[in-house]
Amino acid sequence: MDISNLWDAEWEVSEELARKLISSQFPSLMSAPIKRLGYGWDNTVFLVGEDYVFRFPRRKVAIDLLRMEAKILPKLADFVTLPYSKPLFFGEGNLEYPAPFLGYPYLSGKFPIGLTDEQRQLSTSLLAQFLKRLHAFPVQIAQENGIQRDHRNLTDLTERKEKMLKFLSDLSPHLKREEHRAILDYLEQHTTDRVQQRYVFLHGDLHFKNILVNKRGEVSGIIDWGDMNLGHPACDLNVAYSFLPPHARSDFFREYGEVDEETKVLARMIAVYIPMLILMQAIDEKDNEVAVEAKAIIARALADV
Template sequence: MSHSNSNLWDAEWEVSVEAAARLIGSQFPALASRPVQRLDHGWDNTVYRVGDEYVFRFPRREVAVASLRMEGQILPQLEAYIQIPYSKPLFHGEGDRDYPLPFLGYPYLPGAYPIGLTDEQRALSAGILAQFLKGLHAFPVEIARENGVQADHRNLADIAARIERMQGFLSKLTPHIEAQDRLAIAGYLDRLPTGRVRPCDVFLHGDLHFKNIVVDETGLVAGVIDWGDINIGHPACDLSIAYSYLPPHARPAFFQTYGPADEETRRLARLIAVYIPMLIWMQAIEDRADAIAEEARSNILRALAD
């Protein structure tokens, strides 16, 4: 049911497991006998696992509907550009009177979040991540625009505005974090040049961080999930993964495979590699999700390391 919301992440529409099972079973009879269980929810979607093979995403907020429809159109077209398993929509569902929004079903990508990996394990994925982004960023921007993909509304390339927001995050984090971590982040922000970055448009995943990656039992990257923030913008937004995920000694191999990135791009990529985990860290502290909070912290410290 719809209700008024107070937090950014509050739901306007909740989908119970019974409602999800009914919608899936009535529209996709081949799945009707599969067990349905709730997996997780983000700000925009509630996720259900269906049997062993599929996951379905149901929007929780009206604002998520346009991006879900866009995913349904564009993600199948990425197959020619990227080799890595990803959330390719297979089932396109429509809502009913009780739940009036569309929903999508995807193959279930097995694996775990990359939490607590060693630097050696992380370094082994440098080539996989670089090859993935090289292919993704080669997807034609014109085709993305024709399918309704928008420019990056977050304006991530405005470094001065980003620093100001991050200083606000830091003051919220201060009561909860070690003084040395606070000083490391504050010192980094103080030293950053604030000039605007030259615009450069590529097709982006848009939210590439550890909670949107799955790894196999050896720690190798095995899939990329949650494409709800696809947009057209600066490649640094996705290249941030080279700083948040990879230890410093693995970055040269990453850029050797991906291709050269100028100093400005690298600077912005590092900044976003601190920015996104700060958001995750704040929410994890509020949710008392200690393992996620610690992983976000280690992502930031890795991004700050040379």
């Protein structure tokens, strides 16, 4: 695929290095076993004992994001209605490793892969209340702590549409004809150029690899807050299209609060945009399970009741 791999690491973090950094700075964890859980675009994640996870940046761009998490996440406790990654351990880099790192309580659960519509519907109220409260976090406090304003220019739908058409071209060999046609028809029918900017506090990267669910399939935790920013609520409201089945959307928006059609247009576009990116990474890394889930999300986001 002719794309630059935004997810490639600038440095790797081994279990041995993670163990050395953690035990030297947090002696109480010296004897705890350490196991790599996985990695995202920005961080490598390790399970430490049974109670904690540590995230280590694997790209320079993640360093400032992690420092921001350390400042702002503790302040969210009175607003976040779901378990979330509140940092407890604040580590610093050294000559062997160039970045800070954070440790959090371990949140039990799994990624919402392969859930039925019935299971997804169970989280309608949970997600609506979570986002209603999160978006009420005071913008002034966020600004005072250095949170950026819409650094990804989400409200420019023309630019986003152009990116998605490029993604679609790259993905074409990996899509069935009907999958390609559905995305292309959606983009060709999309005529809105830009939506009016609004500023609320956002998680900023709310997709299935940053959401945990319990055995019933209900949302049980929200992780990876590195893309927190002030911007349009549609960025997070994409879950109404990407996570929930179509028939649950009206209940979600009723409980979240009044949402105009412009916001719904942007939310749906982001709900298609994010899994297209995840699908490209999954194809590059030959992760068939994630690729199948990303395709299912796109189909759900494009579906109407």
